[in-house]
Amino acid sequence: MPYFDAASTAPLHPLARQALLSALDDGWADPARLYRDGRKARMLLDAARETIAAELGARPDEVAFTTSGTQANHLAVLGALAGNHRKGRHLVHSAVEHSSVLHAAERHEADGGAVGAVPVDRQGRVSADQFGAALRPDTALAVLQSANHEVGTVQPVAEVAELCAAAGVPLLVDAAQSAGPLPVPAGWSLLTASAHKWGGPGGVGVLAVRKGVRYRSPLPADDRESGRVPGYVNVPAVIAAAVALRAVRQQAAELNRTQHARIERLRAELPALVPDLAVLGDPEHRLPHLLTFSCLYVDGEALLSELDRAGFAVSSGSSCTSSTLTPSHVLAAMGVLTEGNIRVSLPPDCTDADVDLFLRVLPQAVATVRAQLDAPSAGTATAGRLVLDTLGRRCPIPVIELARHLTEVPVGGVIAVLSDDEAARLDIPAWCEMRGQEYLGEEAGPTGVAYLIRRLT
């Protein structure tokens, strides 16, 4: 079964698996203990820390191991804000950060802090200038991901780091999606990553804090991991994570060329194979192994299930919020359709045959899902508009009804789509933008919101 969801979790690297097995024998004891097995575990932990630090461009004493990338981001955001609170309580982040950064920001806001989100373009990329302009004298921390987890767009971290340094603002770089395939960009004050994204085991994250950067742990005291991460350190998992990172970095240059070409092929061929398919993300500044596309008139989860039946494991929508049925904040910030999205992220052992097969399977899968759509509902002509009532029906139905009925009004005519699904507020304007129609805005009605569209073509 071809696994195309490496961005959720990469398969455990074969060398990491071997290392984990050995470490269960050699590094099982408590590294805080002074007897032989404890000292051995400590030695192995120190060696793993040196390896990971070297691969991430950090000093070993700057690196603490967390238990996940999410914990690393929570600690980095709240710890850096606490450490720099004399500078102020303003936090800046891009609008497309991982949900763990946004959740930490919400917590900061609930505690009385101020938060500013820097918008992105339609490819999901921040402008360094806009990011720099968002920095204020009371900004205590700025956060920028190295690459986006949903659409693979690589951010201009080096330029932003220079602006932050000039403004005296520490910069947290969330490198979870790029650490492994890509080198870590220079200029970070704090750096976070997650081992299971680069082929290490679960349960290991990285929080690096540059020497001299102020940090105060938001958690209760503990003397492990330089006082930054409380709790017993899982030494075997850390050893396996280090082995995986070293192996992946050594293979990266060659593998990236292959993966980049495979994604390039998908980018080029998919729109021709599947009608009404739009490829998302920056075509140039992008992760080598990741692609997200959006199929009009399709529910993403239904398409995912159809692909699963055909033997493909892919992600749909926002990777960390797909279980909550809220529209992806990344796609919303990009102003693109938040429905019908599929993220394909190739693991290191992907083959060209897998990609061939995907190109053969996808058109049929999309056709199957589209064929299952309900029959169109009738529109009502009222006050010179065609009114489409989609109340009580979840996206993508409002957009589907809009597309079906568009030609029932003359060019220049207006359609009103009644919807009570929040995602319609994002998706109807995004559809208009894709289709070259004019979005006129919304009107509050007694039973829901009416979204108004003028037919232009």
Place this chain on the structure above:
Amino acid sequence: MPYFDAASTAPLHPLARQALLSALDDGWADPARLYRDGRKARMLLDAARETIAAELGARPDEVAFTTSGTQANHLAVLGALAGNHRKGRHLVHSAVEHSSVLHAAERHEADGGAVGAVPVDRQGRVSADQFGAALRPDTALAVLQSANHEVGTVQPVAEVAELCAAAGVPLLVDAAQSAGPLPVPAGWSLLTASAHKWGGPGGVGVLAVRKGVRYRSPLPADDRESGRVPGYVNVPAVIAAAVALRAVRQQAAELNRTQHARIERLRAELPALVPDLAVLGDPEHRLPHLLTFSCLYVDGEALLSELDRAGFAVSSGSSCTSSTLTPSHVLAAMGVLTEGNIRVSLPPDCTDADVDLFLRVLPQAVATVRAQLDAPSAGTATAGRLVLDTLGRRCPIPVIELARHLTEVPVGGVIAVLSDDEAARLDIPAWCEMRGQEYLGEEAGPTGVAYLIRRLT
């Protein structure tokens, strides 16, 4: 090499090791994903949750997996206090809780909360009546360990739980040291445990919150683990933890009898084999596999090193603070000597031959360490007292000097020990209690504290 430090971390159970290896193949995918491998990981995670819940006397939906026992305690303490803040901001815990509970309590106090510690007797046991009397109308949470991690004393949890229930105070039971060998005591509102203490892998803790008990996560939001523990769940480790717990509970009744007898033998024979050795902890209410004793005139870490050279892995002093050189808060609360302590905790694969060997090795190890002591310093007779200057010298030197010079004053005479080591404040009164001498109190002097002792025998 006989490993006698199971209370720090138990060796991975052979069945857990097998389960971990299988789970790396079957449960490696993200359990939040909807494709086949994700669903399989979710199914295995659910099954592991059911197993662990059943063994701990909880419902599956009450159990969340943390990444360590320390994290479980931090979350349980701060989450229950936040959830019950309308009741008040008073926290009650025993004086001998694990450092993670004390650190969470310190954080609560720093945030303006009130904290009361219930004292223990010389065996390290709380009195249920005293615990009940410490509950106030504004008490939002009470915390009591099932068994002490340093001396093995089992606490009267069931009695305390009844008093808490009558007072309407939720009770957190920290079962880290007993979950596995012993059943979980009834009556908890919140329950915490740590898998690597029962033979599971590192990286898995348990936080159970009884249905209906108020809880509000102190961490940023996340939709995993019922919103209680943010971050990616390490499914293979959780599966191995469940397998280990089930196996250990099935073997417990028989193993406990054997281990209990071994510890009983050590308790009986050690004081006769080693001069000036005192066995600590409750002789009756105790863990089956754990014993702590204290050797007068010995530095615990030196003895640990000597035992390590002889092939034995044991712990010394407070298990979680031995690296910080602060006296164990557990031993201090018991009023016993905080120096020269050795904790022996037998793993399941311990043999009688290991115990025989330990009984042969220990007397020589203690003798070797005692032989390395410095020559006694001379005392000075001043103002009718014998003054012993131990300024600048770490414990156990002040107690050693006191013992050496005791007979230089007549019965009824007074010795003043000058010391600037904080541990002396605990150890000199504890030594007087052990030796039947009278502790008169302390006097502040220009260069340190003078501790006054009257010779009685």
